Every structure is written in structure tokens, then in C-alpha cells.
Amino acid sequence: MDGTARTARTDGTARDSGKTGDVPTTGPRRARPLPFSPWHLLLAPLALVFATPLVWLLLSSVMSDAEINRFPPSLWPSRIDLGGYRYVLGNALFPRWFANSLIVSVVAVTSNLLLGALGGYAFARMRFAGSRVLLVLMLATMAIPFQLTMIPTFLVMRHLGLIDTLGALIVPSLVTPFAVFLLRQFFLSLPRELEEAAWIDGCSRLRVLFLIVLPLSRPALSTVAVLTFLTTWNDLSWPLIAINHDTQYTLQLGLTTFQGLHHTRWSAVMAGNVITVLPVLLAFLFAQKSFIQSITSSGLKG
Numbered sequence: 001m002d003g004t005a006r007t008a009r010t011d012g013t014a015r016d017s018g019k020t021g022d023v024p025t026t027g028p029r030r031a032r033p034l035p036f037s038p039w040h041l042l043l044a045p046l047a048l049v050f051a052t053p054l055v056w057l058l059l060s061s062v063m064s065d066a067e068i069n070r071f072p073p074s075l076w077p078s079r080i081d082l083g084g085y086r087y088v089l090g091n092a093l094f095p096r097w098f099a100n101s102l103i104v105s106v107v108a109v110t111s112n113l114l115l116g117a118l119g120g121y122a123f124a125r126m127r128f129a130g131s132r133v134l135l136v137l138m139l140a141t142m143a144i145p146f147q148l149t150m151i152p153t154f155l156v157m158r159h160l161g162l163i164d165t166l167g168a169l170i171v172p173s174l175v176t177p178f179a180v181f182l183l184r185q186f187f188l189s190l191p192r193e194l195e196e197a198a199w200i201d202g203c204s205r206l207r208v209l210f211l212i213v214l215p216l217s218r219p220a221l222s223t224v225a226v227l228t229f230l231t232t233w234n235d236l237s238w239p240l241i242a243i244n245h246d247t248q249y250t251l252q253l254g255l256t257t258f259q260g261l262h263h264t265r266w267s268a269v270m271a272g273n274v275i276t277v278l279p280v281l282l283a284f285l286f287a288q289k290s291f292i293q294s295i296t297s298s299g300l301k302g
């Protein structure tokens with residue numbers, strides 16, 4: 001009896017110790033991941049710093065001249081004053097300057113998309129004598145500053161009779177080496193099998209380009225469009241040289257002259273700058289995803 005009891009107690013103790021060993025031990029809790037990238041903790045303050053001038057521009061455009069000239073300056077308008085916008089939009093030449101900038105920018109974007117696609121596809125898919133040399137020479141022109149080419153460009157435009165017309169602003173911007181190079185890089189990342197299948201079906205190179213390649217290249221086309229629009233819209237140095245009459249001014253050139261003539265109306269100057277920045281900001285916001293996608297994928301193949 002005593003042996004049986006001891007055996008039962010021993011077996012019970014062993015089972016109890018086994019049960020105790022089966023209980024999982026709680027380790028240290030893992031930290032919950034952030035709902036955003038840790039880089040945002042650094043980029044968000046930097047974004048606020050870079051956005052400060054834009055916010056100040058917007059706030060100043062709805063201030064009165066007295067508030068803008070006050071020292072220390074007011075950080076917030078006491079009331080919304082749209083006098084600057086009424087003064088700018090009431091100027092007879094301001095809508096004309098806006099239309100001139102829009103015409104030049106739209107034509108430059110359209111021509112860069114068409115001619116840049118043709119040139120980029122030729123460098124990406126066609127092998128002809130001197131293609132590598134031409135590509136290197138084209139890329140070398142991107143390193144030449146505008147100050148070295150503006151006098152020859154002016155002489156060419158004067159020989160063509162385009163000085164003091166919008167044509168003098170459009171012709172030099174019809175196609176840029178950057179557009180050709182960026183589209184070439186993106187075309188290289190596309191599989192050749194799609195084009196070869198179209199060739200077997202009897203498509204020409206132009207049909208392959210416009211029906212197959214370009215629909216797949218929307219990110220790169222969006223990037224070229226946005227960058228060309230930004231460059232042409234914000235250009236000041238070349239219109240300052242090529243345009244003499246105020247009716248042919250672009251918005252940037254007209255705004256500079258407007259600021260010089262009306263330097264005491266800072267609310268009008270700020271309102272004009274807001275109107276100038278707004279199309280550029282909207283263009284970038286609408287094409288932001290395509291812009292990033294194109295930049296990341298165009299460097300896959302060299």
C-alpha cells in the first residue's frame with residue numbers, strides 16, 4: 001500500500017510538473033509598427049520648411065498693403081482683402097500675358113512629346129551609322145549653359161524674322177535633349193517581344209510606336225510633359241532677350257515689369273505670383289505618381 005501510494009504521488013508530481021512545463025512563457029512584446037515610414041519624421045518638418053514661402057505668398061496676397069509693409073510683419077491677415085487680385089485681373093495686359101505663356105508652354109509640351117518620342121525610339125531600337133556618336137553629342141549639349149548659346153540663338157531667330165514674336169519662344173523649345181534621353185531610357189526598359197509580335201502582324205515602326213510603345217510609356221510621357229511645362233512656364237531670361245513689345249510678354253516677363261512699375265502695390269505683386277505659381281503646382285500634383293514611376297523605371301537599363 002505504501003509503495004502504491006508513493007508511486008501514485010510520484011506519478012502525480014511528474015504529471016503536474018509536465019503540465020507546468022507546458023505553460024508558454026510570455027516574452028517581451030514587439031513594438032507595433034508605425035502607420036507610416038520612419039523617414040516621414042524627418043521629411044515632414046523639411047516639407048513644412050520648404051512650404052513656408054508658398055504659404056507666406058498666399059497669405060500676403062490676401063493682405064492689405066498696410067499689413068504687408070508693417071514692421072514687424074503680420075503673420076496672419078486681420079481680414080481677407082482681395083484688392084490685389086482685383087488690381088491684377090483688372091490690368092488689361094495681364095490676361096494677354098497669361099495667354100502667351102499658356103500658348104508657348106502647350107506648344108512646347110506637345111512638340112517635345114512628339115519629337116522626343118520619335119528621337120528616343122530611334123536611339124533605343126534602331127541601329128544606324130553614328131547612332132552612338134550622335135547620342136553622346138546630344139547629351140553633351142545638356143552640359144552647355146544657356147549663356148553660351150543665347151547669342152547664336154538670337155541671331156538665328158532674327159534671321160528667321162521671329163524676334164518679338166511668340167515664335168522666337170516656341171522654336172528653341174520644340175525638342176530638348178532631356179526629353180529624347182528620358183524617353184530613350186524608358187523605351188529600353190520595355191520588352192522587345194511586344195514590338196516583334198506587332199511586326200509579325202504587319203505593323204510598321206510608326207504604328208508600333210504609336211499603338212504599342214507610347215501607351216505603355218505614359219509615366220515617361222507625363223514626366224516629360226511636366227518638366228517641359230515647368231521649364232517653359234518659368235523661363236524669364238530668353239523672353240527678356242527675344243521679346244520687346246509688351247503685348248508679346250509672357251507671364252514671367254510681364255510680372256517682372258509689373259512689379260517694377262507697381263512696387264508699392266505689394267498685394268498686387270503677391271496676387272500675380274500666386275496666379276503664376278498655381279498652374280505649375282497643379283501640373284505637378286496631377287502627374288506626381290507618374291513622375292516618380294518614370295524616374296525609378298527609366299534607369300533600369302542604360
